[in-house]
Amino acid sequence: xxxxxxxxxxxxxxxxxxxxxxxxxxxxxxxxxxxxxxxxxxxxxxxxxxxxxxxxxxxxxxxxxxxxxxxxxxxxxxxxxxxxxxxxxxxxxxxxxxxxxxxxxxxxxxxxxxxxxxxxxxxxxxxxxxxxxxxxxxxxxxxxxxxxxxxxxxxxxxxxxxxxxxxxxxxxxxxxxxxxxxxxxxxxxxxxxxxxxxxxxxxxxxxxxxxxxxxxxxxxxxxxxxxxxxxxxxxxxxxxxxxxxxxxxxxxxxxxxxxxxxxxxxxxxxxxxxxxxxxxxxx
Amino acid sequence: xxxxxxxxxxxxxxxxxxxxxxxxxxxxxxxxxxxxxxxxxxxxxxxxxxxxxxxxxxxxxxxxxxxxxxxxxxxxxxxxxxxxxxxxxxxxxxxxxxxxxxxxxxxxxxxxxxxxxxxxxxxxxxxxxxxxxxxxxxxxxxxxxxxxxxxxxxxxxxxxxxxxxxxxxxxxxxxxxxxxxxxxxxxxxxxxxxxxxxxxxxxxxxxxxxxxxxxxxxxxxxxxxxxxxxxxxxxxxxxxxxxxxxxxxxxxxxxxxxxxxxxxxxxxxxxxxxxxxxxx
Numbered sequence: 001x002x003x004x005x006x007x008x009x010x011x012x013x014x015x016x017x018x019x020x021x022x023x024x025x026x027x028x029x030x031x032x033x034x035x036x037x038x039x040x041x042x043x044x045x046x047x048x049x050x051x052x053x054x055x056x057x058x059x060x061x062x063x064x065x066x067x068x069x070x071x072x073x074x075x076x077x078x079x080x081x082x083x084x085x086x087x088x089x090x091x092x093x094x095x096x097x098x099x100x101x102x103x104x105x106x107x108x109x110x111x112x113x114x115x116x117x118x119x120x121x122x123x124x125x126x127x128x129x130x131x132x133x134x135x136x137x138x139x140x141x142x143x144x145x146x147x148x149x150x151x152x153x154x155x156x157x158x159x160x161x162x163x164x165x166x167x168x169x170x171x172x173x174x175x176x177x178x179x180x181x182x183x184x185x186x187x188x189x190x191x192x193x194x195x196x197x198x199x200x201x202x203x204x205x206x207x208x209x210x211x212x213x214x215x216x217x218x219x220x221x222x223x224x225x226x227x228x229x230x231x232x233x234x235x236x237x238x239x240x241x242x243x244x245x246x247x248x249x250x251x252x253x254x255x256x257x258x259x260x261x262x263x264x265x266x267x268x269x270x271x272x273x274x275x276x277x278x279x280x281x282x283x
Numbered sequence: 284x285x286x287x288x289x290x291x292x293x294x295x296x297x298x299x300x301x302x303x304x305x306x307x308x309x310x311x312x313x314x315x316x317x318x319x320x321x322x323x324x325x326x327x328x329x330x331x332x333x334x335x336x337x338x339x340x341x342x343x344x345x346x347x348x349x350x351x352x353x354x355x356x357x358x359x360x361x362x363x364x365x366x367x368x369x370x371x372x373x374x375x376x377x378x379x380x381x382x383x384x385x386x387x388x389x390x391x392x393x394x395x396x397x398x399x400x401x402x403x404x405x406x407x408x409x410x411x412x413x414x415x416x417x418x419x420x421x422x423x424x425x426x427x428x429x430x431x432x433x434x435x436x437x438x439x440x441x442x443x444x445x446x447x448x449x450x451x452x453x454x455x456x457x458x459x460x461x462x463x464x465x466x467x468x469x470x471x472x473x474x475x476x477x478x479x480x481x482x483x484x485x486x487x488x489x490x491x492x493x494x495x496x497x498x499x500x501x502x503x504x505x506x507x508x509x510x511x512x513x514x515x516x517x518x519x520x521x522x523x524x525x526x527x528x529x530x531x532x533x534x535x536x537x538x539x540x541x542x543x544x545x546x547x548x549x550x551x552x553x554x555x556x557x558x559x560x561x562x563x
Contacts, residue, residue: 006384017372096368100427103334104385105358283336 003106007114008121015084015122024080024126031076032133035069039141046142054239062144063233063244069134070156070232074225077127077160082183084119085167088112091176093283108278112168116271119164124157131156146232155228158263159221163187165267169274172281190215190222197226202246220263227255285348287312287359287435287466288333293342295328295490302328304490305342310435313464315457317477320487321558326470327365329487330437333468334362347434358387361433363424365440365470371413375404375423378412379430386431398426401459403452417444425453429460436460436467442476454480478550486557494557502547512539517546 015021042061051057089112092098102108131153139145146152166186170179197212199205216223233244288310295303303325310316318326331337332344335352346356369378379395388394399405402422412420421444428436442450450473457480460467471477477484478498486494494501506519507526511533518529523545530540548556 002387003385006381010381014370014372096364096366097370099336099364100362100367100369100382100424101385103336103357103360103362104382105354105387106385107354107357280338282338283331 003104003110004114004117007101007106007111008118011084011115011118012121020080020083021122024076028076028126028130031072032130032137035065035072035134036137036141039065039137043142052239055243056240058142058144059233059236059240060244062138062142063146063236065142066135066138066144066146066232067229067244069138070131070152070225070228073127073130073134074156074159074221076130077123077156078163078187078221080126081119081123081160081164082167082180084122085115085164086171086180086183087176088115088168089171089278089281090174091171091179093281094175099283102283109275112271112275112278116164116168119168120161123160123164127157127160128153147235148231152228152231155224155231155260158260159224159228162219162221162224162263162267162270165270165274169270169277172274172277186219187221190219191225193219194222194226198246217259217262220259220266223255223259224263227259230254284312285345286310287314288344288346288468290329290333290344290351291342293329293332293344294340295325295332295337296340301490303332303339303342306487306490306492308485308492308495310466310468312434312466313461315461315467315469315480315482317481317484318468318470318487319472319474319477319484319554324487324558325490326487327439328490330362330439330468330470333435334360334437358431359433360435360437361428361430362437363421363428363439363441365443367424369412369420369423369427371411374409374411375399375415375426376408378423378427382427382430388431390431394430394432398429401429401456402426418446418449421445422449422452425456432465434466436465437470438467439470440472441469442471442473450476474550474554484550486554488558494553498550501550501553503553505546505548508544508546509533510541510543512541 042065043058046057046061049057051060089098098111101111135146135149163183167179167183170182174182193212193215196208197216200208200212216226230245233241236244286309288308290309291307293303293306294301306325306329308316308329318329320326328337332339333346333351335357338352344351347359349355349359373381376395379398383390383394395408396405399408402425404419404422404426407415407419412423415423421441425438425441428438442453445453454476457467457469461482469477469481481498483495483497484501485492504522506517507521507523507529509516509518509529516533518525521529526543526545530543533540
């Protein structure tokens with residue numbers, strides 16, 4: 001355990017010294033500020049809108065804006081996770097940083113586990129902080145609050161953890177640049193699959209919906225994100241709820257407990273494959 | 284007491300390339316062994332297998348009686364890689380603290396001060412790695428390898444970035460380590476360095492041990508040289524036992540003798556002969 005904490009602390013200190021946190025905090029403050037300006041304008045004029053019968057304009061605006069903020073939160077969390085993990089194995093080995101650590105008695109599993117925990121220790125609080133900050137902005141400006149508050153926050157964090165694990169796995173086999181590109185492409189593919197699923201629902205295309213569902217479960221960060229979006233309007237029914245679920249910032253698919261269990265299992269499997277690959281890798 | 288490092292029948296294949304082909308080698312406790320060979324001879328691969336960074340294709344490698352790469356083996360060794368880098372944002376002090384924790388060392392402040400003193404970096408203990416010269420980083424690397432008082436030290440080209448004074452510091456350090464009973468496997472291209480400090484020399488070529496022995500064993504006789512008033516006479520076929528007779532003959536011939544030297548080959552000559560003129 002000492003080895004895990006030492007390596008995780010080492011990763012965190014590196015992020016502090018390299019001013020990663022300062023940059024991330026400043027950019028995130030900028031994001032929240034812009035989000036606040038957007039909310040202010042939208043809710044100032046939302047009363048002037050005459051929506052179609054059965055649509056609650058304030059609920060629609062609040063859920064849509066907050067869904068957009070959740071996408072931004074997921075994206076920023078993923079960027080942070082990827083940059084903290086993309087070169088953990090092969091990248092650091094190629095730069096000669098890994099070997100002095102790995103020859104110590106702590107072993108490779110500790111190094112890998114600690115780097116994952118280090119990334120989680122940064123990314124999860126970050127995602128939670130951004131989620132609750134944007135939720136507070138929408139709540140304060142528009143008097144709209146999500147139907148579920150904690151579950152979506154945890155699912156977004158879980159999505160970022162899944163991407164961190166995939167990035168760590170990629171770092172075992174790919175150089176840092178190749179891994180970064182690969183993970184962002186996988187992330188993009190997952191999001192596109194989700195959007196295609198939304199379109200499939202609109203068009204009532206079972207094939208498209210089925211393909212999107214397979215993609216979302218193969219890349220559970222997307223399924224978790226969709227479930228989180230669904231959860232913020234879980235009690236919103238009627239035409240408002242229907243329109244929100246058509247997207248792009250509405251969850252078309254509900255995952256539930258099965259998805260969460262699958263995500264935990266997925267993390268375990270990805271971690272095991274990464275460890276198996278790392279333990280067999282010549283450095 | 285088991286050997287600090289014992290390898291036998293060690294092979295390593297990278298794709299179609301045989302990096303090691305049945306290497307056998309032992310480093311006894313307190314022994315300082317020099318590893319020589321041209322580029323691609325398999326020296327770094329051998330060292331990496333010993334510290335568990337590379338898995339052998341076949342054969343056996345043990346560190347202080349434990350299989351190479353095992354927790355016990357890693358706890359018994361210190362390693363300085365040929366191409367290493369420490370994070371630029373850490374100071375020398377922080378780096379040593381990190382390695383003390385990872386090695387489970389209880390030496391604390393006293394050990395860090397002693398190691399920095401040993402490599403001449405006491406004044407730079409709070410300096411960041413990115414602000415150090417390459418030579419200072421290499422000396423810090425040696426200090427890092429010594430954290431936790433390892434029984435076996437694996438040094439892969441530890442003086443490649445050092446100036447002559449730095450090299451002498453390392454030589455003194457190696458002699459001090461021998462005095463303390465630490466075993467060292469020194470992989471270096473600097474023949475003079477190996478010749479001066481090593482108890483035994485092993486020369487690798489094409490993944491095989493081609494020559495091994497003490498510097499004295501490897502030095503073959505090359506004749507006798509006698510300085511006289513009429514110049515230097517060289518007797519290539521003569522040996523140490525022939526010196527009194529040769530001097531006697533020259534004196535009877537009316538020559539004045541100023542000195543007699545038994546000639547032996549240098550490590551450089553042994554090396555060139557062993558590797559067949561392969562470039563390093």
